[in-house]
Amino acid sequence: MATIRDMMPAFELFQPATVEDAVALLAEHGREAWALAGGLDSMDWFKDRIKRPRVVIDLGGIPDLTGIQERGEGLDIGAMTSLSAVAADERVRSRFQLLADAASQVATPQIRNQGTLGGNVSQDTRCWYYRSGWPCYRAGGNTCYASAPQAMNREHCILGASRCVAVNPSDTAPALVALDATMDVRNRRGTRTVAAEDYFVGPAIDITRMTALKPGDLLTSIRVPADWAGARFYFEKVRDRGSWDFALVTVAAAFRTAGGRIDQARVVVNGVAAYPVRLHDVERLVTGAPASEETAQAAGDLAVQGARPLKYNGYKLALMRNLVRRAVRSAA
Amino acid sequence: MAEKLIGTDIAPPDLVAKITGRARYAEDFRADGMAFAKLLLSPMPHARVRRIDAERALSMPGVLGILTADDVPQRDAPAEQCLTNEPVYEGEPILAVAAVDEATAAEAVERIRVDLEPLPFVLDPLESLRPGGADAHVQGNVIVDREWKSLKWTAEEFASAEAAGRLPMGEPTSEWSHGDVDAAFAAADLIVEETIVHQSVTHHPMEPRSNMAFWQNGKLHIFASTQSTARTRAALASALELDLEDIVFVAEYCGGGFGSKISGSTVMQIPALLSRKIGRPVMHRVTRYEENYFGRARPGFQGWVKMGFRADGRMTALDLYLVEEGGAYGSGDFGTAGAVAHLTYTPENVRVRAVSVFTNTPPKAAQRGPGGAQIISMLEPIVDKGARQLGVDRLAIRSLNAPGSDVRFGPRLMGLTSVHAREALELGARTFGWDEKRMLSGRRNGTKVTGVGIGLSPYTAGSRGYDGLMVVRPDGKLHVHQGIGNLGTHSIADTARPAAELLGLSWDQVEIHWGDTSLGVPRSSNQAGSQTTHAHTRANHAAAEDAKRKIQEVAARTLGGAPGDYVLDGGRVFRRGSRGSGMSFADVARRAIELGGHFDGHELPDDIHAETVTAASKVAGQGLVGVAKDNYGGDGAGVYSWVVGFAVVELDTETGVVEVVDYTGATDCGTVIHPRSLGAQVLGGSIQGMGMAMTQRWVFDPKWGVPFAKRLYTARPPGMLDVPLNAQWAAVGIPDPTTPVGAKGIGEPPVGAGAAAITCAVADALGGRCLCRTPLTPDIILTELEGLRKPYSPTATHIG
Amino acid sequence: MEVLRRAANPWGQEVLIGIGWDLVWLAVVASAAFVVGHMVWVRLRGGFTHEASEPGPGSSGLPERVERHSFAARAFHWVMSAAMLVLLVTAFVPVLGLQFPWVTLHWVAGLALLATVLWHIVHSIGWQDLGSMWVSARDVREGFAELRQSLDPKAPPAPRAGKYPFDHKLYHHVVVVVSFGAIATGLLMMLRIDTPFWDRNTYLLSDAAWGWTYLVHGLSGVSLIGLVAGHIYFAIRPEKRWITWSMVRGWIDREHYLAHHDPERWNVGVDAGARRGAGAIADAVARAPDQDA
């Protein structure tokens, strides 16, 4: 069969107006169904004819999935809320600037207007081998092309490789992990709440999926608890160009400090593994430590312990180390 | 008084259509019964088609036909066929299917089985030159004297070079020199030597090379995406072996080409041939994915350079060796690269050796400043290295080495019409504030280090001898017929300004006709080599002089007196001093039609091109016809424009991210015709160069021989946030004395300037360390800053 | 049902990439069906009342407990079983839907299996009676007689086996072949993942060779589901439990010995005549009196 790209094949389109209908449709069509949010990841797959769902369920017409609700100091963000809405929301900005920063660094204004928070955290990896439609592990095959000795892998992982070496491309994901957010996932059997840290799944556990979502699951909302409201935040994304570009490495951090000491910390890095990596060891190290250059240096060094670069991504080690240092420095 | 048209900002006539979306690009045209074509591309970088089984496709409802390599004009490599049975790069079109809609055509393509025999392939020219290395074509890897040859260097040549971390340099296929480089190096006060790598990058114009075609009464009607109009028709006629007049060629707008659509594209033949085969109009909308493959790319260089300097900074010797990645169908950028290097530094002793090797990477083509942009962006930081070691100011070393108008350069020691490189350097330095800004070099602000760079870039900017054609119609307006293309540069309008000015018209009295050969278009230049402004201000000037003469003659015949008594202004012709009397141009046009003969185009000059003759006969009788060949002369001297770029960058030493915080481009391109458009060219071209140096990347998997970055976003051309918003431009504005309007072209020289200003500024920020390779992305820079072991060899390319 | 998984490689050539995961389900379902079927059949048949043939002469000098498996042999068996179970669980449970990080566990267990197997080979060549595992024509006849007897309760009682009955030997040999396939291909496949020993190289073999490697590994694995399931099932069946216990304790009692084994061929008596080498029998003899004490 010859390969042809950039031409979307036909599918059956459903446009439910309620969450219940969406869940029912997802359940009914199981593996053959695809939930469509902003479409920025979805359409790529469709156009390339690599993922060919028989049924597409457009979530765009479900009002209940859009909007930001207050829950005490915390916020419930509907999965279909656009990234620009998240970035611009006054409550997000005043309490969780980290998330606003992350959302506003995604791609371009057009993409942020169209892309949703739910889609952003659920998007698939951008590994160029996988995206080329090659039969790699992630595509159900038995090979990782990106880790072959001569492979091109500057954009691949340095941590958590397990056969597959792809990275998570989302900018908002590390911010949400740092904020201890949770995801509400609904399916026919009910709603379950998944901690953001567990929402993202590495290849060791599931090599074909990036998230805990299974066929039939609908991500309904992302809850950001009050815990970190108004904390000190640091977000930095390093990419090849200033816009319209996925991160090489991203750091998202939250600190509570008092008298020059770090009382509480969350440090999360993305672009280095198939999931946003929460640096528990670094958090332990900096908690109770002065927000000093020494602490920053030590945190950076600790962050990359155990990292294992591929041929072309050794620089990510240095980049991750430096970004973690910068994050810790920012707490001073 | 009529407006002053030269040197003012006038919106081009197609602006509103473009902004409102009413402009029709190739894929916007429709015809009754139009079918759609889809291509089957080679999945392998080199293969032979053994068998095509299209049974399952052709039996699908809605599928109208198939076109294979056997149906298209046969060519011997390195000439390229629009469909092939021996693909030499991944993505080369093997066949096309027509169907009632694209979805059906795509599904049909999917159902076709092509049995391919994989053949040895090679991506890196050096690998092909290695003993035992693969050849990109079964016939060989280089062409010498029009003959295919399998060129291999010795293992020893590779071993010694690799041990020294330098480019291997075996037998070249091209070599020229002046003076005695060895003696000059022996006498030099300073020698610098580097191995350089310039990546090959795709063009990726916004509009893919889509085309639509149908046949009517034996004539091919084709709607194409191309940089040129008249010349593309000619190219298509020769490709399809048709009479020029049997093609009605329409190309009103072009969403960019940058050298990749000079005379259209090879795939342009497909809808024409498929339409003839199935008897229906065929639209072929090229996708971004396909554009990555057959949308052309700038050839890459792996090179080595050695420069000898006198203590004062004067370059006394230049020795350059270039290995060019020629791609699937070859390329010759190295020729211009050598000449431009010689021109920019004018060393008395120069040697340029090169070999252009065929590779199984997508085909190369000119890309805005071909050869020149690459070499300038690579050599400028090495000149800086010399300046640094000699303690010479970087602006001064460029002024010292830059040529004047008396220069002779290149293998044949060509002369130029005018050179004001030093003036451009001075003007640029003033506009940019070099004296203050150079002090920023090395300044540290937190983790950021400032770097400052200058890039001086010349490029060809003119040609001669084309024809102009225009009609003063009874509506009183001047109708200028343009055979040039409309590739977004405003040339269709701006090259008509001298004609209008000469005839004393204001701009609203001018109509431009372009983009459709049935309107009658004169013999024109290609929209390439930055020649259009020069070539067609001349051609239109010549035709306007002809029209003016005729208008004066008509007036004299009608109102009495001698033609020389009459002057033209505001759409009227009148006796000098008596503005109130005379004739309107509308009357002149009517009178010219009455008079006939040469007045209304029924008699034509002998020296115009046959194409212009046909075009003029189309307009004959419409009014007073001005038609002439550009006979202003000057043949033998080259036309070059110059741009000097000045940049300030901030390099973050912890992330390797480079931010361009300030940029100025100053140009010597003769008379300024359209300031705003010129600024767009100077800065736009510079930005293209910045992208080439910093953000763009084309990675290939060496095992499978296939590229990544198949999308616009993965090819990473620079975006709004990658460029300084306060960028400035300036023009020297000294008219070229050899051309009546004084204007030279500008499209290409900015690219090298923008790129070199960045490569120099980054090297400056790194304390003078030249990485001598592109792109300068965070990974490459951080690897250097952190002293990490480089995962690539000094000559490696297409990596990432 | 998907038997083989194929994919188009980056050049669009069709390549084999392994067995279809449906085969895993097939193996699970088939194993379950066999177990259930067998249980039903046994019930219908009315259970097993083993009509042992008359104990032969010479039983008098027999110890109460007859050693069947040395400690070393038992240790091997259980370590190997553990490795095998880990391998099967890590291989197939994720395929069946329960996800966990399995790769490292899998290859470590594979190496453990390999180590036990190597040890077993050395041990059995050096210290055990290889001949006792040899399948002779007589074993085959006995095996058939046993089968006939189990199918038809009225059939004449099957002759007693030597140390290892035919079905045990056959099972062992099948497992040997299948495991060898799994281990050999598994070792090759380890070259495709990073381990502390080397960096992976996906391209060490051609697509086709990898395809076959995965196919053999997959087929061996799926076969092992059935083999292990059957083995466990019989091990816990009441009428076979005495054998299972012997794999725990090391010995069988005199009654079972006399009932199921032919002392001629598995001579454990003190008055044993010819001793065939310094193998298991010698061990059994040497230690049996202590155990009795």
Ligand SMILES: Cc1cc2nc3c(=O)[nH]c(=O)nc-3n(C[C@H](O)[C@H](O)[C@H](O)COP(=O)(O)OP(=O)(O)OC[C@H]3O[C@@H](n4cnc5c(N)ncnc54)[C@H](O)[C@@H]3O)c2cc1C
């Ligand atoms: C050129 C380009 C550049 C980009 N750059 C960046 C970047 O720099 N940083 C960044 O973070 N992102 C980037 N993106 C990603 C983009 O921002 C989107 O966020 C992302 O592609 C998915 O969001 P979407 O709303 O378009 O979802 P879709 O593409 O429609 O969906 C993505 C996936 O999530 C699933 N999904 C979506 N919503 C739900 C739900 N509610 N329940 C269950 N499943 C769901 C879909 O089934 C699909 O598998 C880029 C995208 C493009 C095309």
